[in-house]
Amino acid sequence: MSREVSVIDVKSAREIALMRESGRIASVILSELATLVKVGLSTEYLDEQARRLVTGYPQVRPAFLGYRGFPASLCVSVNAEVVHGVPRKNKVIKDGDLVSLDWGVEHEGYFGDCATTVMVGQVSEAAKRLTTATAEALEAAIRVIRPGATVGDIGHAVEAYVKALGMNVVKDFVGHGIGRSLHEDPAIPNWGRPGEGAKLVSGMTIAVEPMVTLGSGAVVVAADGWTARTKDGALAAHFEHTLLVTDQGCEILTKPA
DSSP states (O other), rough: OOOOOOOOOOOHHHHHHHHHHHHHHHHHHHHHHHHHHTTTTTHHHHHHHHHHHHTTTTEEESSTTTGGGGSSEEEEEEETEOOOOOTTOOOOOOTTTTEEEEEEEETTTEEEEEEEEOOOSSOHHHHHHHHHHHHHHHHHHHOOOOOOOOOHHHHHHHHHHHTTOOOOOOOSSOEEEESSSSSEEEESSSSSOOOOBBBTTBBBEEEOOHHHHHHHHOEEEOTOOOEEEEOEEEEEEEBBBBEEEEEEEEOOOOOOO
């Protein structure tokens, strides 16, 4: 899903308040969806539940539904699928699966975007290592975010963390600015050189989302035009937070309660 705004936007106090609420709602719903992931359920069922849960919040809509033609409210990517998995009735969750959920909402004109990977039942040790490493790579990125840091600092933190564990980032998809549009500048790759790229300033809102695989990192897109999977069939995991750059560092706007 490509960016549609090319100007880095520093948010006002009012806009930050709206984004805090968007992030809170997105996080609450994603946390609830994660608890519903079980053996025997279809990925379409999870999408249906996302639509049901969002109706409990006035003036909130799913961010992905219809976005550039995306046919669902929730991205559900299983095992070797990295991102943008299209939910389907015949795609049934099995014991040992890794299920990545990517979810966003729009609330009063502002967006919140978040993702998590759920381990289903008895997963392999490799799957456990991958899921833990991807979550920890996001934490490593968050630790370097502060005014004056760069996009390259973020990407370097992610890639250095997973490379040390023998894993690779997926380079076909990146994090992004977020606010009045779902995807804004700057692009935030999961690789980079320290000190390079756009500088962060207080009041920026960004979505950082490591996508990590046990394989090479190369991907292919399915015939549906959306579902991206690893070319070599290796497992992948995905975590994401919407973040506010603050004078002290950053605030996680999609942090679970």
